[in-house]
Amino acid sequence: MALPDFAFVTPEQRRAQAAATQVAAPPSIGFWKTAGRKLVHDRMALLWLAVLALIVVLAVVGPWLSGQNANQIHVDLRNAASSSAHWFGTDRLGRDLFTRVCLGIRISLLVALLATAIGTVIGTIYGMLMAFFGGLVDELLLRVLTIFNSLPSLLLTMIIMAVLGSGVGTMLFALAITSWSYAARQARGLVLQLRHKDYVTAALMLDTPLWKLMVRHFVPNMASILILDIGQSIPANIFAEASLSFLGLGIQAPQTSLGILIADGQDQMLQHPLELYIPIAFLVLIVLAFNIFGDSLRDALDPRYQAQGGRS
Amino acid sequence: MVKVIVRRLVELAVALFLITSATFFLLAAIPGDALSAQTDNLPEAARQRVYAQSGLNKPVLERYATTMTSMLHGNFGESIADPGMTMSKVVHEKLPVSLRLGLQQVLLGIPLGLFFGILAAIYKNTWIDHTVTVLSLLLMSVPSLVLGLLLQSYFGGKLGWFPILGWPEGSQLWFGGWALTILPTVAGALTHVATYARLLKNSMLDILGSDYVQTARAKGVPEYRVVTHHIVRNAAIPVITRLPMTVAFSITGSVFIESIFVIPGIGQYFVQALNNRDVPIVMGETVMLAALYIGSLFLTDLLYMAVDPRIKLYDRKEG
Numbered sequence: 001m002a003l004p005d006f007a008f009v010t011p012e013q014r015r016a017q018a019a020a021t022q023v024a025a026p027p028s029i030g031f032w033k034t035a036g037r038k039l040v041h042d043r044m045a046l047l048w049l050a051v052l053a054l055i056v057v058l059a060v061v062g063p064w065l066s067g068q069n070a071n072q073i074h075v076d077l078r079n080a081a082s083s084s085a086h087w088f089g090t091d092r093l094g095r096d097l098f099t100r101v102c103l104g105i106r107i108s109l110l111v112a113l114l115a116t117a118i119g120t121v122i123g124t125i126y127g128m129l130m131a132f133f134g135g136l137v138d139e140l141l142l143r144v145l146t147i148f149n150s151l152p153s154l155l156l157t158m159i160i161m162a163v164l165g166s167g168v169g170t171m172l173f174a175l176a177i178t179s180w181s182y183a184a185r186q187a188r189g190l191v192l193q194l195r196h197k198d199y200v201t202a203a204l205m206l207d208t209p210l211w212k213l214m215v216r217h218f219v220p221n222m223a224s225i226l227i228l229d230i231g232q233s234i235p236a237n238i239f240a241e242a243s244l245s246f247l248g249l250g251i252q253a254p255q256t257s258l259g260i261l262i263a264d265g266q267d268q269m270l271q272h273p274l275e276l277y278i279p280i281a282f283l284v285l286i287v288l289a290f291n292i293f294g295d296s297l298r299d300a301l302d303p304r305y306q307a308q309g310g311r312s
Numbered sequence: 313m314v315k316v317i318v319r320r321l322v323e324l325a326v327a328l329f330l331i332t333s334a335t336f337f338l339l340a341a342i343p344g345d346a347l348s349a350q351t352d353n354l355p356e357a358a359r360q361r362v363y364a365q366s367g368l369n370k371p372v373l374e375r376y377a378t379t380m381t382s383m384l385h386g387n388f389g390e391s392i393a394d395p396g397m398t399m400s401k402v403v404h405e406k407l408p409v410s411l412r413l414g415l416q417q418v419l420l421g422i423p424l425g426l427f428f429g430i431l432a433a434i435y436k437n438t439w440i441d442h443t444v445t446v447l448s449l450l451l452m453s454v455p456s457l458v459l460g461l462l463l464q465s466y467f468g469g470k471l472g473w474f475p476i477l478g479w480p481e482g483s484q485l486w487f488g489g490w491a492l493t494i495l496p497t498v499a500g501a502l503t504h505v506a507t508y509a510r511l512l513k514n515s516m517l518d519i520l521g522s523d524y525v526q527t528a529r530a531k532g533v534p535e536y537r538v539v540t541h542h543i544v545r546n547a548a549i550p551v552i553t554r555l556p557m558t559v560a561f562s563i564t565g566s567v568f569i570e571s572i573f574v575i576p577g578i579g580q581y582f583v584q585a586l587n588n589r590d591v592p593i594v595m596g597e598t599v600m601l602a603a604l605y606i607g608s609l610f611l612t613d614l615l616y617m618a619v620d621p622r623i624k625l626y627d628r629k630e631g
Contacts, residue, residue, distance in 0.1 A: 158586060287454075
C-alpha cells in the first residue's frame, strides 16, 4: 500500500504499512536458528540422531537391563545361542555377550569423545594463541605444528601404546597427541580472519583479558566450523581405538571395547560368526550415524550450503 | 620456489629425526628390554656377558649416539628377539609382501573408484548417482579392518571359496598364488573405491557448470570429448595430488589387513617387534615407514605446485 507524499497518515494506516513491510521482509533469523530449523526438517539427520541416542542409552543402561555380570564366566554355557537370559548369547568363556557389547560401546564411545575433546581443546587454544600473537611466536609455533603434521600418526600411536602400556589413559594420550594439530591449523586460520574485526579491536581497547577474548569473541565465531571438525574427529577416533585394541595395542582385558570384542569374535568366526558380526554391526552403526549426521550438520551449519538451501 | 622446497625438506628431515629419537628414548625409558625375558633366570655373570654382547649394558645416551651414527651409515643392527634377522633381511623378505599387497589394492581400487565417480557425476541425480553416493558413504564408514574380517568370515569361512590365511611365498612372491591375495586386496581396495569415487564426483560437479564446459558444448564438441578433455582433466587435480599418500598408506597402513590374514609383511612384523621390545627392528622399521610417509608428503607438495601454480605453499600472509 503506497501512500502519497505529504498525505495525512492515520495511525491505522501506519500500522497497516508496517504490517505490509513485515510481510515483504520477514524478520531476520539468526544463524543458529536457521541451522536448527534446517536440521529439524532433515528427516535423515533426525533418524540417525535417534539411532545414535538409542546406542548411547544402551551403553549406559544396558548392563543394568540385562542383569548379568560382564566378567562372570559360565563354564557350562560356552558359545550359547541367544536366549531369554543371554540376549546375544555368550562368548567362548560363557560370558554374557549383550552386557559385554554394551560395556564395549561405552568404553569405545568414551575414549573417542574424550580424545576428541582433549585434542580439540589443546589444538584450538594453540591455534588461537599463535594467530593472536602473530610474528615470531606464530613463526615458531607454526614450525612445531608443521613438524607434528608430518609425523605418521598411526606409527606414533602404535609406538606410544606399546611403550606406555595399554589402557584407557594411554590410549587417550596417544590419540590426543596425534589429533590436536589439525584443530590448531583450523583455529589459526579462523582467528587470522577474526583478529582485525572491529569488535575484537573494541574488546582489546577495553582491556579485555586474553582468555575472555578467546571465550567470548573467538570461540563463538568459529563454533560452527569447530563442531564440524569434532563431528569428523569422533568416528576417526572410534576407528583408531577399535583397530589398536584389535592388534592388542589398545584397551586390554578385563576391560572391554568394540575392538577387543571384534578380536575375540575373530577367534570364533568359523563356528559362531554372530560373536563377530554383533560388535561389528554396532561399530559400523555408530560410525555411520556420526558420518550421516555430520553431513547434515554441514548442510545446516556451513554458510555456503546454508545460502544455497540444499546439499549439492 | 627452490627456497620453499629446501625449507620443506629441512622440516621433513627434522620430523624424521624427531620421530626416530622419540622412539629410541621411549623404548629406552620402559622397564624391561628385549633380553630380560630370556636372561632373568641366568646367573649374574652370564647375564652380564649376554648384555655386553648386545651393547645393552651401556648408558642410554651412549647407546643413542651409537644407534644414530650407525643408522646414518645404514646399519640398523641385528634383531635381539629374533636372532639372525636384520633390517636388510626385512627389506628383502617382508617389504615385497607389503609392496605387492599395497600395489594390488591401489591398482584395483583407484581405477574402479574413478570409474564410479565419473558415472555418478555424469548421471547426476539418477539412480546411478544415488547408488554410488550411498555405497561410498557406507564403505567409508566401515574400516578396512572390519571389511577384511567380514570378507574373511564369509567368502573364506562360510562359502570356502578362498583360503582364509596366508600369502604366496618363494617363487610366487611377486606373481602367482592369486587365490591367497584376492580377499586381502579387495578388503583394502574397497576403501579406495569409495574415497576416489566421492573425490572425483565432487570435483567434477564443481567443474560441470563452468563457462568453458558450456563453451565447448556450444562449439559442438562431442559429449564424450567434453567429458574426457574438459571435465575430467581439470577435475583430476585433487585426485593426482592425493595419489602419493594413498600409495604410502596402502603399504604402511595394511597393518590391520596383514594381521587379519596373517600376511608376513612389514606391518605385521612391526607389531611383533613392538610387542617384543625389539629395539633394532622397531627403530629400523620406524625409520623406513616414517621415511616412506614423509617422502610421499613431500611428493604431494611438489605435485600441488606442479599441477596448480596458483597454490603457494605456506603462504604466511593470510590474514
